[in-house]
Amino acid sequence: RxxxxxxxxxxxxxxxxxxxxxxxxxxxxxxxxxxxxxxxxxxxxxxxxxxxxxxxxxxxxxxxxxxxxxxxxxxxxxVGLINDSAFAEAWVESRHHGRGLARRALARELRTKGVDATLIDAAVSRLDSEQEEDTARDLVARKLRATRGLDRDKRLRRLAGMLARKGYSEGMALRVVRQALEEEGEDTEYFGDEGF
Known part of the structure; x- marks a missing residue:
């Protein structure tokens, strides 16, 4: 070291x-x-x-x-030492599974690295909505315990905000967080749909 x-x-x-x-x-x-x-x-x-x-x-x-x-x-x-397509695919695989980033965040990162838009689209399209939602659920499950003791609105904002920073859409973030809170016994019936 x-x-x-x-x-x-x-x-x-x-x-x-x-x-x-x-x-x-x-x-x-x-x-x-x-x-x-x-x-x-x-x-x-x-x-x-x-x-x-x-x-x-x-x-x-x-x-x-x-x-x-x-x-x-x-x-x-x-000769294949530079391959932006392979780079984009590996980046998506690594950052989605390692950091839980959604397609939107991954596309943004690849743009900053100079990858062509068509290669970005091809790489991020390999992640389907179901896979993305499963990852969002895993992220929320890991953070849920840390929010216990907070009021439900604060929990919702904190968890949905974490997903938003990772590139998940507001709709998906709210749906996944509500589901997790309901499974924990929280009453989410009165959560507004106005966002977080």
Whole structure:
């Protein structure tokens, strides 16, 4: 654990090897931009999958010329090292099961990562409404005990608010929370439908 922290504190040179100033001191010519772009992308892909736009942004930050970046990104896509479709599917699977996020929240996250809208639609459509509602029920069941002792309106708002932050629609959130509270013996007959 200690070693891992030290490694994070001392990031490798951004060009994937010796810095340009140390190369100049040694009398070496500056590295080819395509070679630099390739090294940067490989280093970034070693830790975790990334989208094409994430890699393009990283190359832009490191001032890699657009032509060199495009050449490397296209080649990496061609050989399957960059695959936004697979990235989106894995992201949906992981974040839905791991964090309980609904389709709306997952789509929002994928947009911020630069995934194309059609790929996002395809990935989130793999989650059906029934699966999403089952996950919402599990989330509420886990949080229900922590709300005991609160008045029922506060419990409803707190639990439905938690689901809303995870991207669940208001209608589904209210339905799932009411059901859970009713199963616990709460009288939900007078809960208004005005929202939370």
């Amino acid at each position: 200690g070693r891992r922290r030290r490694e994070r504190a001392e990031p490798p040179a951004e060009d994937g090897g010796a810095t340009s100033s140390s190369r100049a001191e040694k009398g070496e010519p500056p590295r080819d931009p395509v070679e630099q772009a390739r090294a940067i992308c490989l280093r970034l892909l070693t830790g975790t999958p990334r989208t094409r736009r994430q890699l393009a942004d990283a190359l832009r930050k490191r001032e890699i010329p657009d032509e060199a970046a495009e050449e490397v990104l296209s080649r990496f896509e061609e």
